[in-house]
Amino acid sequence: MANVTFSKVNKMYGSSRIVSDLDLELPDGSFTVMVGPSGCGKSTSLRMLAGLEPITSGEIKIGERVVTDLEPKDRDIAMVFQNYALYPHLSVRENIAFPLRATKTPRALALKRADEVADSLGLAHLAARKPKDLSGGQQQRVAIGRAIIRQPSVFLFDEPLSNLDAKLRVETRTELLQIQRRLGITSLYVTHDQEEAMTLSDRIIVMREGQIAQQGTPLEVYSRPTSTFVAEFVGSPKMNLIDGGIERGIFTSDSGIRLETQEIGATGLVTLGIRPDDLLISSSPEPTLSLATVELIELLGPRAIVTLRAHDRVLTSVVGAAQLANVREGSIVGLSVRKNSSHLFDQASGSRLP
Template identity: 50%
Template sequence: MAAITITNVSKTYPGASAPSITDINLTIQDGEFIVLVGPSGCGKSTLLRMVAGLEEITDGEVRIGDRVVNKVDPADRDIAMVFQNYALYPHMSVRENMAYGLKNRKTPKAEIEARVAEAARMLELGPYLDRKPRALSGGQRQRVAMGRAVVRQPAAFLFDEPLSNLDAKLRVSMRGEIRRLQKRLATTSLYVTHDQLEAMTLADRLVVLNAGKIEQVGAPLEIYHRPASTFVASFIGSPAMNLLDAEVDGNRLRIGSHVIETGRALSARGAITLGIRAEDLQLSASGLPFKVDFIEELGAQRLVHGQIEGQTLVVTLDPQVPLQDEMRLSVTSEKLHLFDTISGKRLDHAQAVAAATPVLA
């Protein structure tokens, strides 16, 4: 096991007008599970592939343990990768697929057998060791790919969207298997996904990428409850955080003709973006007028979509609560998030709101 240190790393493809990765700095501690998350094209797979040695680094440095690995071949970096498409040899059995890398490294036969047997036990692959990949389900194939990585006993695991080809139910169970396996082995892991729910449930820390740059790094709940920008607020969370156009006037926030009394003067002035999580809104006898457009029934909860002052908003409500076409909503002021309208960055002084708890009125 080893830490991974990424220092001032950039990547520009030949002929490109702009870099796809810009000045990335990140340290993954020994045994830590880091998830790179972001929309398609944000650079997360490119960054992973540079760590793996499958993409050349334009600028900067990658260390695995104490070694700078910029010029080290992928096979010599002491890492193991699990890919989206399994990458299994179809003519080999499960046992042979798992053992293949060790055989190439001239590992003694007895040690290969012991490692394969242990990985098969951990991943419940014992009954399938003599089968070919075509006789396995998608989930079983992915477990074989994981087993092949495990037997290597590498310094780090690299996962490139390994669950993308699985159905929704299987993705949930495989997430649990991956997390349990990583905790048991305590191997440094770097995992790429575009699925924010997958990222939230797996990570020790999330790295949210946007247009080739790091937008925010932190524990999943830290990022959820205190997003650093409107991009993070709209990407992390399901449903996404509500983002409303508002104005600051002393200790007041205005949304259209309606006023939120915060109870403390705010240093910002003029137009801002106000963020509110769907679950932080409640029905109220007074508050902001909310006109219902449509409802999503999810069983344990209900997502109600509508408008406040002509701006779209989603609220999470108990399915047992009776609904009307028009309602009023309130929220305690500590649940409000303020962002700069131009840059999208979080306004730190917005935390002054937390000292008071009046409701929207």
């Protein structure tokens, strides 16, 4: 096991800068998830750590060893791809054992170790099967087993669950986290799915245009986003953002939305952010924020996503289904904000205000 350090790492493709001055440390034994929209540099960063992409400038270290110029095979890393890349002619046991066989480990010892890994992943009863006889989730576990057997210093995961259906994705995500916790191997996981990022990570890194927009624990990033970009990207449904101005502790927008609160200490043009879970609705229209019309109700078991129109603004609220007893599509409701839960951002830069 080892910590991983990126120091002023840059990646250029011609005149295009893909990763810019990346400074990052992955603590020993941590599970770090890098998330962001397509083209933000997250997969490129992972591939540079793996040695699959040369860096333009900077330095990458695994433990105390500089690996910037080392071949992938010399970096003591194991990688799990979106594509399982299993050998179709080999059994589960032989696929898992392959990395050891490639290093000239005696066949009997490699297969014995493969059986131990297969058993730890719940694959023992499938050890003799070929990949074509396995489900997608089982194939992904074989790919993970093939990475585990090498006992590397670092695990790298490049969107490994994106080929699975929703149910298998959740199940495999849980298994993957349990495996990492048990082994304690430093892991970097890349995904565009912010739900995966929130549920898997010890630390989350939100990337934007080749730079770190924010990093911290999932709770820190969710509860105190440093910009409107992070606020919208992290959280589902995304945060409600309303442009307006503040004067004497009162927020107002051109659309007629108004909020008076002691939390607001800023003045001037701002963007007010409200998480859908913190936007409260009431069937008795006595708002502290605005009146709104219910446009759509999406029931999700015990919870519901409610789409509302307040003047010319579309807002989203997440409420308990029981709260909708007297609310229907087309109803006029009152909106209020949970105490101490609003967020303020500078309207010009998008940066969080204190």
